Amino acid sequence: MSLDEFSVVIKAREFVRLVNPATFPVTVEDHVKQAGALVRLETDLGEDEPGWSCEIKGKKYICVNVKDRLERQRFTICHEVAHIVLGLPSDHHGSSTWSYVKKSPAEIFCDVFAAELLLPYRLFRPIADKAVIGLAAIDDLAGRFVASSMATGSRFAAVVNAPCAYVISEQGKVRYASRSKALREANAWIAPRIEMPQISLSARVRGGAACNGAAQIEAGEWFQHWERGGVLLEEARHLDRLDQTLTLLWFEDEDIPPSKGREWEKSGQSEEDAELLPELDGVLRWPGKKRRR
């Protein structure tokens, strides 16, 4: 498969440009029309069958589970539009039971595409960026865009400037983490399949504790191999029925602690005084410039 996530985003934004939604919530029927498909609301799909699509004699049909919540139906429609536009078939036997990381690339790409359609960058980002970070803001955006909290939270973390992450965990283990550009650039990595930190608010909420506002937690508790230190703010919500925990993490005052390898620069010490080697930047320090060709 020659696609990657970046090219999927580009294709989705090209598609959104053609539909050109002016307001939100976006009208998913416009996306369906642009894809040359028809939507059928189906009553006989099971609880775990949000929808499917097929082509019959050149006509494309998107079948949606009418028993699902409206937000889920809208995402399903956009997901199936992605299958049609990207020309991606489904795996024959589905993916593993719970792990997002084991989800097939085609399904992940269609989810990425769907999020771009439902929460268009041009309409969503300006509002998300102005919001006061917190689960309440995500709930508010989800309501305004008629999208699920999960889709909105993931998108929120992906597009805002603030250093934040939205983590979806199942059965106490991280399933997927969406990180803002600032966190990605700082290598703040939340590994899939790890247990939620025991001392985290998320773990406590899963255990039945109430979430009364944001709690503080050492950044290293959530981020793998994190040496910058710093304290994160954390909000969490647990969905008992699915044993699913939704977590929002962010640095207060929107500042990521500097990399320890560069502390000598800030302190005004010379490199020698600090007895630290300069961070590798790909520029050879030897031989001297004069001897280099």
Next chain:
Amino acid sequence: MTQSALGLLLQTLREERGLSLREVAQLGDIDHAYVYRLETGAKESPSDDVLSKLIKALKAGKREAEMLRYLAKHAETDPALVAHVLNDKTVPYEIFAAAASAAFRGNVRPDYAKLIERVRRIMEEE
């Protein structure tokens, strides 16, 4: 190597006629090693010319010939769907092609009988 849907259909049609690989190759004037590779899934997309020769050599019926042409262009098709359709002669080519094109959201897949029933209903209602 996993057998492809095309390979499964070719092998089934050949065995139904009681032909060896060499005999099919001779009848179709095709390299028998290539036919073997198509059957085992090592090769997936034969040219229209080769496909026409195979269809003629195997004396494939209209439905099976259309399925072969579809599978030559859709290598990702599930062999299990082909096996199901071969066992159920009431499934016409159009329904097979629609079922083969199905894409799903989520992990749950209907079994092939249910999928074909759903496609049939759409065809009847639309």
